[in-house]
Amino acid sequence: MRIACLQFNPQVGDFRGNVAKANALIHDAEVRGEIRSLSWLLLPEMALTGYNFPGLAAITPFLEPTASGPSTTWAREVAVRLQTHVTIGYPEIDPATSRRYNSTVTVSPKGEVLANYRKHFLYYTDETWAAEGPEGFFRGNLGDLGHVAMGICMDINPHRFVAPWKAYEFANHCLQPTPAPLIALNMAWLTRFAAEDVAANPKREDAETLAYWLERFYPLIEANGAPAIVVMANRCGTEGGVVYAGTSTVMKIEKGSTKIFDILGQAEERILVVDLNDPPKFAVTTGPPPARGSQ
Numbered sequence: 001m002r003i004a005c006l007q008f009n010p011q012v013g014d015f016r017g018n019v020a021k022a023n024a025l026i027h028d029a030e031v032r033g034e035i036r037s038l039s040w041l042l043l044p045e046m047a048l049t050g051y052n053f054p055g056l057a058a059i060t061p062f063l064e065p066t067a068s069g070p071s072t073t074w075a076r077e078v079a080v081r082l083q084t085h086v087t088i089g090y091p092e093i094d095p096a097t098s099r100r101y102n103s104t105v106t107v108s109p110k111g112e113v114l115a116n117y118r119k120h121f122l123y124y125t126d127e128t129w130a131a132e133g134p135e136g137f138f139r140g141n142l143g144d145l146g147h148v149a150m151g152i153c154m155d156i157n158p159h160r161f162v163a164p165w166k167a168y169e170f171a172n173h174c175l176q177p178t179p180a181p182l183i184a185l186n187m188a189w190l191t192r193f194a195a196e197d198v199a200a201n202p203k204r205e206d207a208e209t210l211a212y213w214l215e216r217f218y219p220l221i222e223a224n225g226a227p228a229i230v231v232m233a234n235r236c237g238t239e240g241g242v243v244y245a246g247t248s249t250v251m252k253i254e255k256g257s258t259k260i261f262d263i264l265g266q267a268e269e270r271i272l273v274v275d276l277n278d279p280p281k282f283a284v285t286t287g288p289p290p291a292r293g294s295q
Helices: 015-031 056-062 070-082 169-175 195-200 207-216 218-223
Strands: 002-007 040-042 085-093 100-107 113-118 138-141 147-152 182-186 228-233 249-254 257-263 270-275 282-284
Touching (some): 002 015, 002 228, 002 249, 070 085, 100 147, 113 138
Parallel strands (some): 040 085
Antiparallel strands (some): 085 100, 100 113, 257 282
């Protein structure tokens, strides 16, 4: 299986510009022969609309009907052309209820919608316009991808940052009732580094963010069970005064250890392609998570 993450810097409200940039990055990867025989292409959270909208009034013109708006249309076209599965984040409005969600849609190589997942744990920015996905975290079969667990960014954190740190809601979801062999998150994850620091080292991964992500999957590492592939498809760049962490990666958690197939830098705009038949590039040392006080 070959999995790809399209990491780039979409801007709030610039749908056409974001589409053009995503298309250009895909074209460049095609020219280099990197995305032949691809099984899955993942894009960031709210990839074509941008993420950091200041509130409901700002995002309303960009809300898309469930699995049938312009982001889904783009995903279908790319999936059919590349003959791969595509998962993309978008801001959803349910035509039946008028409720709004931060969602992802997954389409098959035939352009069929396989899943529409609604973010279950909301970040502060989401809470200005979206409702929590009532169905909980996603687990299910996604065509030829098999059994998959999916989340969106904040889903790996403690609920509202007030749930106990050791509740590990999403990680335990991936383990129950049996471990999910493939886990994916579409993200717009921030970094604590300033924009100028990130720009000075664009190909350096955000080691602090990577360590945090691994902490949030500690139950999988501790379980010491069957291997699990974890895909983190993040965005990069700046938007409305915030800076994103990049660092998209594909990892393998197996027998109590974590290995990285490959990883992007904090500010790289390109497609990361990983062949799961290839050996991972390096291992990551993990231990018990540090105490987090009342969390």
